[in-house]
Amino acid sequence: MLFPLLTPSAVAATTDVPDTVSVDGLSFSRADVAGAATATAERLGGVRVVAVEATPTMATVIAVVGALLAGVVVVPVPPDSGSAERRHVLDDSGAQAWLGPEPADAAGLPHLPVRLYARSWHSHPQPPAGHAAMILYTSGTTGAPKGVVSTHGSIAAGLDALAAAWRWTADDVLVHGLPLFHVHGLILGVLGPLRIGGRLVHTGRPTPEAYACAAGTMYFGVPTVWSRIAADEHSARSLSDARLLVSGSAPLPESVFRRVAELTGHEIVERYGSTETLITLSARVDGERRAGWVGLPLDGVETRLRPDPESAGPDADDLPHDGESIGELLVRGPMLGAGYHGRPEATAESWLPGGWFATGDAAVVDAGGMHRIVGRLSTDLIKSGGFRVGAGEIESCLLDHDAVAEVAAVGVPDDDLGQRIVAVVVTAAGHDGGDDLAATLVAHVAERLSAHKRPRDVRFVDELPRNAMGKVQKKALLEAP
Template identity: 55%
Template structure:
């Protein structure tokens, strides 16, 4: 479809979005967003103070109606990061409350405002969002996502998840990431499913929402499993989706036992939106993220650029092509060009294995998760997956540290019950190749994570260097 927000003009008196205690019907959302569109029309880009509020939804929809790129600004961003995003994006105004230290004009979003919607749909090839990456290897980069790319991913997920207007989507994820904003807001508006945003993803709020389709990150699902009554309330749901980080096998199993639903796992990144997923009508395998969605193709390459066998064991560099890819990094042509192969495939930076049946398993980032030990190439993710299968392990993170003999040795950080280092190392060796066992295991109270639940391994590496 060429219209990105397909559902807004259909059945305008049907609820469109609820955030906390605030609800807007489709007609109300369209009118309020149209008022925002009139305010931002002609701007080169507009920043949004992306708090978990109904104002953020109205602001985002307003920018989409106007055809003005929206720049979601994380509310917890520090002054340096915030200044970089605002300057690099070329944002000309800020939708939301004035932020201390930000000199550009701030425009309050009035959810009661009303204006006629624009009569024309912006060009599908035009930029819809500029999403800034986490900046783990430098200053955050602006990922330019077109309306067409977003629509392609959302439509591919509608096919994979059988997502329709009959669903009610529930989540409490941040509104400045692909998961919470693109899938969780724009996806609901494109497919016509009412959205209930719980502000925070607390188990009782999920249980009380009465939805059919739920989004969460592994930390959310772990907490749901720890609250048995809330988990059992989700038995009436149709689909539970986990993403943004690997879902531990014990959480997968516990969630299935309590709710009756094996969760969907999927894979994507800011530059590609969501590209790979298990399917509502297919197998859901713990630790595996499924097959490419419609319009997307994937492949594995070795360091020399040769094909890697799809045998479910061989690790390779994951590359993606298809209709969901971003347009490039804003103001950074050289970086954009370096991330594509000569024949136009995007180099995700992730290491993966693909089975004969096309199922994908992500084993980690090549920059931090590819461990070269004793002449072997080992994905940290597969060792973590093996560790989390042990009943005493709640969480695990694996890194490679310099070793005079091996080149790198495998070090595991583990959260869980008392268990000996030798027992865990032997457990991994019994499920994977012996050379993949951790040489050192460090017990910790918790792992450092970002807002989306991803482990910040650079902090573990820093700790190891000190």
């Protein structure tokens, strides 16, 4: 059962507070959420799959929860998606209607509005654990976005494992302003409080000022959010009374980790996951939090490091956990999705025998089981002059220089080296890019890391291309002239 706290008996037994769920200023009690979602579920007879224009609104929350209660598969759609992407998602998923917020482009599908103040207290049969709950679409960096099927059981298992790792309880107040169309903001940030208990405050937008005013015990953010908080001393110090600060969806710069710790007294908890797997690794609330490392396997999760089959062969042994060997991270656990919707060949490439999922991410694991994600194998593992270099290590080193605000390291084709390391840099305020700074940054890396890890070229840009979750789109950098 995904939402045991929303059953009529559970709601009746609870002394409800008026603002259990608050989204951009509109507050509902748990009874309000249960009643409105149940009323929504009753309107979905005969519907198998619905799309939700996932705006940060109460209507989105009620639409998603109502559909899940009814056993209807939810397809969250980014509000800013272009017409071609939207049509692909709708056609690929088989969505039969829109539910909730009125879409900007309905693309020919009927729209079922959510009645926020309708209430019903009937019980609905609980979908079985293996029943599809959502089809979440990947960012499409390697072609058309693929729909990942998450089940009721995988979502419940993933949230329960995080509750154990973070000691997340009904006493917590979760604050975030993340998008509601992906794992971080929707599954963790909305379904988490509705399963585990406690309050949710969604700030509409994840600004430092909004976070500072929310008085939460837990805060979720992507690195861009934490970087802005680190630059706003007053807002950052307002988070000192929180219990847990959590970062995910992209690597957190070590400089931001240190600055937030200095201002708030909290070392940020980093965690790792994907659309396909939900969250599988995290620092523990009572364990080590090491800048740049994403922690230990959650309860029920196992990991392996697979060597590069091009160099080691398909039957090579797994790599050692020595904190240095870089390999592809494989994971398995009860929170993994059920595959790519309608794509058996793509599913077979990533969901391997024995329940393992090939993440496509390069990682290292130390002797204590701590994991560090080097980056994507396709763009972040740079093979230069016979060496295998992780882009993340170079980026962390450059971010320690005062002149660097943001950076992405990529490997571009080179006739001599195979790949040439290029650092794409956004300069910090008060610094101008140019040959002198480029030479300084190359020397900065060469002094702190191995000489073969130094960039052979430094390019200065006004901003790095990012997706809605704050991840740098390195393929766009590689395609740039």
